[in-house]
Amino acid sequence: MSWSTSTSGGGGVHQAPEFVKISPFWQVPVLDDSGTTLFDSNAILVYLATKYDACRRWLPLDPKEQADVQAWLSMAPAKSRLALQLHA
Numbered sequence: 507m508s509w510s511t512s513t514s515g516g517g518g519v520h521q522a523p524e525f526v527k528i529s530p531f532w533q534v535p536v537l538d539d540s541g542t543t544l545f546d547s548n549a550i551l552v553y554l555a556t557k558y559d560a561c562r563r564w565l566p567l568d569p570k571e572q573a574d575v576q577a578w579l580s581m582a583p584a585k586s587r588l589a590l591q592l593h594a
């Protein structure tokens with residue numbers, strides 16, 4: 507898998523009219539994997555773990571272990587905001 511990153515650098519790439527075709531909320535990150543486009547960090551992580559981690563270390567097949575991963579993915583944005591507020 508090859509990859510590259512692109513940042514707006516203040517230029518507002520994520521505000522370009524064509525960007526909304528990939529990201530309906532005009533947000534980063536997005537992923538373009540050889541024409542398969544995705545938005546939302548959690549969706550991207552699940553896609554990458556499902557497609558490229560054959561050993562399923564990152565998103566286990568076991569239902570309980572997979573639910574544990576999903577729980578942390580779900581909680582991460584709220585907890586990150588809280589941590590930033592507490593340590594501001």
Ligand SMILES: N[C@@H](CCC(=O)N[C@@H](CS)C(=O)NCC(=O)O)C(=O)O
Nearest residue numbers: 520531532533534535545546547548
């Ligand atoms: N739920 C989304 C949230 C993405 C998000 O909040 N992106 C911010 C940067 S961290 C963004 O693109 N902000 C620019 C904007 O909303 O115009 C995800 O996890 O991917």
